[in-house]
Amino acid sequence: GLHTTPEPGPNGAFYCLAMFPYPSGRIHMGHVRNYTIGDVIARYQTMRGKAVLQPMGWDAFGMPAENAAIKQGVHPATWTFDNIAHMRTQLKRLGLAYDWAREVTTCDPDYYRWNQWFFLQMVERGLAYKKHATVNWCPSCETVLANEQVVDGACWRCETPVTTRELSQWFLKITAYADELLAWCDRLPGWPERVLTMQRNWIGRSEGVEVDFRILGSDRSIRIFTTRPDTIFGVTFLTLAPDHPLVPALTAGRPEEPAVNAFIERVAAQDPRARAEASTKEGVFTGSSAINPLTGRPIPIWVGNFVLMSYGTGAVMAVPAHDQRDFEFATRYRLPVRLVIQNPAGTLDPEGLTEAYVEEAGRLIESDEFSGLAPAEAQARIAAAIETRGHGRRIVHYRLRDWGISRQRYWGTPIPMLYCERCGVVPVPERDLPVVLPQDVPFTGRGGSPLAESPQFLHAPCPTCGGPARRETDTMDTFVDSSWYFLRYAVWPRTPDRALDPDAVARWLPVSQYVGGIEHAVLHLLYARFFTKVIRDLGLIRIDEPFSGLLTQGMVIKGGAKMSKSKGNVVDPDQLIATYGADTARLFMLFAAPPDKDLEWSDEGVEGIHRFLGRVWRLVAAWVTAGEGRPAPAVNGIADGAPEHRVRRAMHRAIHRVTKDIEDQYHFNTAVAALMEYVNTLSEFRPDDGPAVGAAMIEALDTLALLLAPFAPHLAEQLWFERGHPPSVGRRDWPVADPAWLTEARVTVPVQINGKLRGTIVVDASASQEDVVAVALADPKIQGWVGGHVPRKVVYVQGRLVNLVL
RNA sequence: GCCGAAGUGGUGGAAUGGCAGACACGGCGGACUCAAAAUCCGCUGCGGGCAACCGCGUGGGGGUUCAACUCCCCCCUUCGGCACCA
Secondary structure, three states: OOOOOOOOOOOOOEEEOOOOOEEEEEEEEHHHHHHHHHHHHHHHHHHHEEEEEEOEEEEOOOOOHHHHHHHHOOOOHHHHHHHHHHHHHHHOOOOOOOOOHHHHHHHHHHHHHHHHHHHHHHHHOOOOOEEEEEEEEEOOOOEOOOOEEEEEEOOOOOOEOOOEEEEEEEEEEEHHHHHHHHHHHHHOOOOOHHHHHHHHHHHEEEEEEEEEEEEEOOEEEEEEOOOOOHHHHOEEEEEEOOOOOOOOHHHOOOOOOOHHHHHHHHHHOHHHHHHHOOOOEEEEEEEEEEEOOOOOOOOEEEEOOOOOOOOOOOOOEEEOOHHHHHHHHHHHOOOOOOEEEEEOOOOOOOOOOOOOOOHHHHEEEEOOOHHHHHHHHHHHEEEEEEEOOOOOEEEEEOOOOEOOOEOOOOOOOOEEEEOOOEEEEEEOOOHHOOOOOOOOOOOOOOOOOHHOOOHHHHHHOOOOOOOOOEOOOEEOOOOOOOOHHHHHHHHOOOOOOOOOOHHHHHHHOEEEEEEHHHHOOOOHHHHHHHHHHHHOOOOOOOOOOEEEEEEOOOOOOOOOOOOOOOOOOOOOHHHHHHOOHHHHHHHHHHHHHOOOEEEEEEEEHHHHHHHHHHHHHHHHHHHHOOOOOOOOOOOOOOOOOOOOHHHHHHHHHHHHHHHHHOOOOOOOHHHHHHHHHHHHHHHHOOHHOOOOHHHHHHHHHHHHHHHHHHOOOOHHHHHHHOOOOOOOOHOOOOOOOOHHHOOOEEEEEEEEEEOEEEEEEEEOOOOOOHHHHHHHHHHOOHHHHHHHOOOOOOEOOOOOOEEOOO
């Protein structure tokens, strides 16, 4: 009954989503942890009365399927669907309350046709475009990679060092949303700060000024980008990237030309990573000079290995006095250093700087009418002056680059474009979607786009002129598939004629709680945010962000390293479930660490959880055997301290703590600890302790089943059945703690002398400070510490602590 | 270098201004058993003491407070992200 999604009712909707897996073959412990966390949240919200959508699907396109085809001769589709069938069985064994009817499989043409449709919408709006560019290339995967997929200079999937290639590729214009993606980082309170920080860093916004420096003896100029226009009077030279397009013109026919060319060749031959790590700043004079537009003074133009063509304009104004890189460069080549900001203490010596002064504090000097200003104000004034005098403009630069989505692989969504001899690049008309992946493709592993090997696929008539045309043979990055799948889940029944049903999406989205690995902090999570905004601007949805809450669970590690085949430290979930059952697997994952921290695998820990579940079973079994069908107890008027009172109090306390731990930041480890304490308390009582205890116990054990239901659903259901209740415990209301039972009439209060614990006293919880101090001073042990002194000061925190300051 | 997270017993971890170490693992001792397993009970931060107790203790140093793992300042270490980004 939990596995069908109800319509959202008056109690509201809750969309609980775990990142869908790649069907690699078998589930691993990371999946078990991820999906258990999500399932606890979904089951809890169900019992809280929310209409809950918890779907599951398959991120089914990707390289491993193709590699299997190359190595074993099995078709990627066969391999993928076999894996899905197996993994679905594995997930079902864990007792995850998914609505399997809504399953999404991205390699299904009914799904990927909408990838193609969204792509065409983006082409129409200029958000998808083709350009010739230097792109990241993985020699092992033999395909292009997006910037986000290069991790430490290596392929995100296979860790092969990435090289570059010059290729004509399709890009999605994520930079058009850079500002909005950044701005919303401040409006996602349900996201972990570290993920937001990573996204902010990745987008890398920087405000500055572009300034044109006219080349001496030429009508051309060099455009530089700076974030420090306040230092422009300190510019003593310009530095261009070695591959800056103006370099040849600057050196042509000059005596410096051979030296410059030799330098450029030397830098180009360097591996980009080695270049980044080489901290020595080297360069060469071009022989040309430029004019500083604010001072009118001529300055030499250099080429430097530390200037990157890929950022800003590929040219920088060098201010050695206020930029450490420029300072090192100037020192090496004996170029002038011009101090234009004096520090607040006035201690900087213009003739004897030993390092750049980069702080934005102090006053401008030697800067004409701007002298005397603070750097922050000078930045605004000088930027304005540059604009009004026509030397440049204020501009914002981003580190974020457009998303290259062309992949030279088979097992992905075909890019729905045609190349006509007469009409050029032509989109496939919407009515012709989906462009289906052909079956007759040889898997040779030789590289190149495999789709080009299928003549039937390759040749198609041009939709515009009917003449011969060739299909695009690259496929889409698989991250396109996962950029909107969470929207498709909400559409039910599925609409074969359109990607999204706006009403269905409005009913469920944004995702209330998303659960997945931190490794997607700037991959999937950035792309999905981008797609959501594009789809919003297409008018199909009204949300700005896809995921309200985000929980990034930690890794499962063993022996200090992430579980992996190569490390040989994997523990197979099937083995775990076969030996101990799904509930032990689930509870261990929840108890061993807070969800966002790494979890160290422990065989002994698993045993411990298994023992706990055994104790729960024996506890309930003992009482069921002894006292079936007892009526609900009446416990009012029972004296404080009576055993049945203790049972009742423990029950309300457990309800309170488990509820609070789930609600506050999903502290499942302490929620499970609270359940253990509860069970420990209930275990103190025996069926022959009398009818009052028996009545309280029966109620307490029912509550135990309810509290256990989200965590260990199988055992909870069985306990519920043993108690004679109809199924299902997971559909009953979550219990509510009565605040009256959470407080005690008499409390044990620690007594401190001068802040040090010296004893405890038992007082009425409502006792006044005077009464409590009197009891404390009457205590023989306390008297020994106080001696004959009168406390100089007394602090009493009601029911918590008393501190006597002597 | 910049940004972020973290540092607590033998181990995983708890406590977010009020009894540090909940809960669990491991260890030690005991019960049951011919024996073992399972189960149950007790003890378990470090040092001192026969003991009741005492001293010390949350990476290091300083500060605020009656009271600090918790707040403030400085420093160290680890992990993660970005990075000759102009």
